[in-house]
Amino acid sequence: MQLTGELLIGGDSRFGTNGEIKGVNPATGQTLEPAFGGATKADVDQAAALAHEAFASYRALPYETRATFLEAIAEHIEALGDDLIVRVMAETGLPRPRLEGERGRTVGQLRLFAGVLRDGGFLEARVDPAQPDRKPLPRPDLRLRNVPLGPVAVFGASNFPLAFSVAGGDTASALAAGCPVIVKAHPAHPGTSEMVGRAIQAAVASVGLHPGVFSMIHDSGYEVSQALVADPRVKAAGFTGSRRGGLALLAVAQGRPEPIPFYAEMSSINPVILLPAALEARAEKIAPDFVAALTLGAGQFCTNPGLILAIDGPELDAFVAAAGQAVEAAPAAVMLTPGICQAFSHGVEALVGAPEVTTVARGQKGADGSHTGQAALFSVAGQAFLANPHLHEEVFGAASIVVRCADQAELERVIAALEGQLTIALHLEEADHALAAALLPTLELKAGRILVNGFGTGVEVANAMVHGGPFPSTSDGRTTSVGTLAIARFLRPVSYQNLPEALLPAELKTDNPLGVARRVDGKLKLA
Amino acid sequence: MQLTGELLIGGDSRFGTNGEIKGVNPATGQTLEPAFGGATKADVDQAAALAHEAFASYRALPYETRATFLEAIAEHIEALGDDLIVRVMAETGLPRPRLEGERGRTVGQLRLFAGVLRDGGFLEARVDPAQPDRKPLPRPDLRLRNVPLGPVAVFGASNFPLAFSVAGGDTASALAAGCPVIVKAHPAHPGTSEMVGRAIQAAVASVGLHPGVFSMIHDSGYEVSQALVADPRVKAAGFTGSRRGGLALLAVAQGRPEPIPFYAEMSSINPVILLPAALEARAEKIAPDFVAALTLGAGQFCTNPGLILAIDGPELDAFVAAAGQAVEAAPAAVMLTPGICQAFSHGVEALVGAPEVTTVARGQKGADGSHTGQAALFSVAGQAFLANPHLHEEVFGAASIVVRCADQAELERVIAALEGQLTIALHLEEADHALAAALLPTLELKAGRILVNGFGTGVEVANAMVHGGPFPSTSDGRTTSVGTLAIARFLRPVSYQNLPEALLPAELKTDNPLGVARRVDGKLKLA
The missing domain is CATH 3.40.309.10 (Aldehyde Dehydrogenase; Chain A, domain 2)
Incomplete structure (x- = not known):
């Protein structure tokens, strides 16, 4: 792939006009070509507008289609072949075996979330059937499921250029939840970011999704990041980085007219x-x-x-x-x-x-x-x-x-x-x-x-993993950024009362056509 | 029950020295006896110290004992008999049938959470067995469950003097989660609060728990409430009230050296x-x-x-x-x-x-x-x-x-x-x-x-209820304050890697002695 240094805004790309960023090979000190154009606030605005627009159709997709999309991203990343590994090595100084492993982990977690979508457990579906004869008052029919929050901002991490960056755990879990993603690429690996970002763009196109499902911007300062977190169409954010950076963006997220969840993984001495x-x-x-x-x-x-x-x-x-x-x-x-x-x-x-x-x-x-x-x-x-x-x-x-x-x-x-x-x-x-x-x-x-009898450095991408913890290791100790439970960060429950069968979402219809596990009258039932 | 106007600090009670509060009968304008002494910051400090101390033994209780405790609270509230209804009527102007219904709802939700504890689904137990032969690296044994956050501050609501006050939904769900509770009683119904608070104290004693599991303070201003939310031993708070009051306390919760979840149910036009x-x-x-x-x-x-x-x-x-x-x-x-x-x-x-x-x-x-x-x-x-x-x-x-x-x-x-x-x-x-x-x-x-084809005014206490919603209806739209899902507000997941069987919590031991549903290798399994 020929790198262009462009921003990826929805299905389009263009060179950013807010300064230039270049990768640096930390092993040699050598500056790497090409230059990457920094995003303006107008770029953030456009990406947010597209994400907002895409959200309606993206969240309405059958879960199977969403799963296929995640798998398509994995395939497009694999199709980048060795070019990707070579570029990541140049931008990070990390050795080949580590990066090949990290690529495996990255595509593995995309496929894991495809499985999460097919399982349906993330919906936390609940059904309390009506009790029309209950005294003194009848009980209404109540059903509950999780819905996605809306567009999510993801901040790429420097230390995992693949697994916690453009198509990393935050992106995979947000896309799985049904949320469009806007990535702020880490300036330490802009070329890696473009390659992976274009793989996601290609997957969006190949599955025929609204192009606003994914955007990626470059920036090496703070203002554009803050504008992204402050944008009213952005409804949550995931961040892995320093305590100072995380707390600064957390303050922006909390200070908005409508505060949003900000999941920062920041600081730990383990x-x-x-x-x-x-x-x-x-x-x-x-x-x-x-x-x-x-x-x-x-x-x-x-x-x-x-x-x-x-x-x-x-x-x-x-x-x-x-x-x-x-x-x-x-x-x-x-x-x-x-x-x-x-x-x-x-x-x-x-x-x-x-x-x-x-x-x-x-x-x-x-x-x-x-x-x-x-x-x-x-x-x-x-x-x-x-x-x-x-x-x-x-x-x-x-x-x-x-x-x-x-x-x-x-x-x-x-x-x-x-x-x-x-x-x-x-x-x-x-x-x-x-x-x-x-x-x-x-x-x-x-x-x-x-x-x-071990050390924490291997973080297994699993169902029972928690990569999170009390403040200040993260900004929200109720969650994890690794493993299948990470999807919960981008969901919230909605209750439906006395909806006619025709208007219920599939996972809550009485005959359970999606075959998801549900809690019926308080009792968990498998499909 | 003879009302004393005292604060309930752990198992003790004493008259607060920070001003006096009296109930007012809104139907007659008549001031009600006795006077209730307001809490000082030293009272908050002592309640928090006791709650912190009680947390260790309270969270370690068998879930069955915790369930019994919730049921004991319900019984002690019922044992207050008509005296309670008469006092609530006097303090709130609400009619008898409404309050008898609300009492039923209050004891009902305590018993519902006892059922949640016996079911064990709130633990969200997960087991990923080790794969010692996996290539290139073996997979460790990983297990996950939810643990309680710590002492919780609960702010009684004016409009539900029983169901959203001292022994209301926030208290019931926090106690169910394993969190000691410190209630700031609403000054509009201090006598009701004392009666219910003493019922909880009696239940604590009858089950033989550490008395710090429950405290209740009176205050009609803001400073003591802010001190309660700011106390480092308090790890979460539940609030139902005005948007202004909720946002002020939310800012305190977010501005702490260690920010905590603050669940405010504030404002909605439905x-x-x-x-x-x-x-x-x-x-x-x-x-x-x-x-x-x-x-x-x-x-x-x-x-x-x-x-x-x-x-x-x-x-x-x-x-x-x-x-x-x-x-x-x-x-x-x-x-x-x-x-x-x-x-x-x-x-x-x-x-x-x-x-x-x-x-x-x-x-x-x-x-x-x-x-x-x-x-x-x-x-x-x-x-x-x-x-x-x-x-x-x-x-x-x-x-x-x-x-x-x-x-x-x-x-x-x-x-x-x-x-x-x-x-x-x-x-x-x-x-x-x-x-x-x-x-x-x-x-x-x-x-x-x-x-x-209905109106939102009846809020069923159920498994599929969400009494919550996007900001500003609440400060955290990912949760509910009514129904069994409310317990999730006071929990966070912990992952256990390669723990010897002897050190695992019962719900994660291989033979599943508590018989809880668990997600094993990604597949949900009933007991």
């Missing part, structure tokens, strides 16, 4: 708790696994293990020593953008300079001028961690702090002081079960996912 | 659309039913029909004439409080004085000095309605505006211009089906409940 028996049994085995998770993808995962919690003692010393060795051996890793690399470097230097923090180990240093991150492992006493809230903040990249807790009581105080997290991991042996059981109720209130 | 064939067939039959719904409970329902939309013509003239006659016959009705009565009167006078609005009819006028509302029916041209946003605002009480649309296109423009609503009603005959089908997609985006 504590890993090493329980005593596990530490005693396998400190030196856990350590390299931890460092592998820490340094995976240059540490640029939302679920990167940024905090280790354990009770102090010789077993923890052994863990720290082994982890330190592994960190020292970790090669310098190209980071996604010069800006991310600089922010990581500043975050690490702040920890190096903090008097209460011990620098355990630094990884290999990259060549001067390269946009590489140098892994870092720190340690700090539990008391000092409790006293300094800055140590609770995410440093995006391969940096982690071991918190040496004086005893179990201090460990519990440290856990209680944690902010909301995407994940919390427990390393445990059977002898730790009693302690783990005591900690679990608190962990459930702190994180969206709790995992045992 | 349009009733009379389609042509229905109007032709039975204009004069619909009219008295409409006026009965309009004047029910002095019009003080969130779902009161404040707007009639129809295409102009002789059939609409007939409807307006018949409705006007019925309004003229409507007796003056005691309103809930002098303040509500005054606000209604101001709202009606503004419509009377609006040059584009025609006063069709006024109901009977009450005695001078009585806190009675005089029903009012107005009409306005579609064009004028479109041009004046003030005509879209709720006048809380028995006032309604008939919008005479020039033609179907104008009717559609008027519908498109509506704000979010709790309900929209359609009156139709079979000949109207095509038009109704064309309107329905828009109506679904405007309202939480769509009903046919």
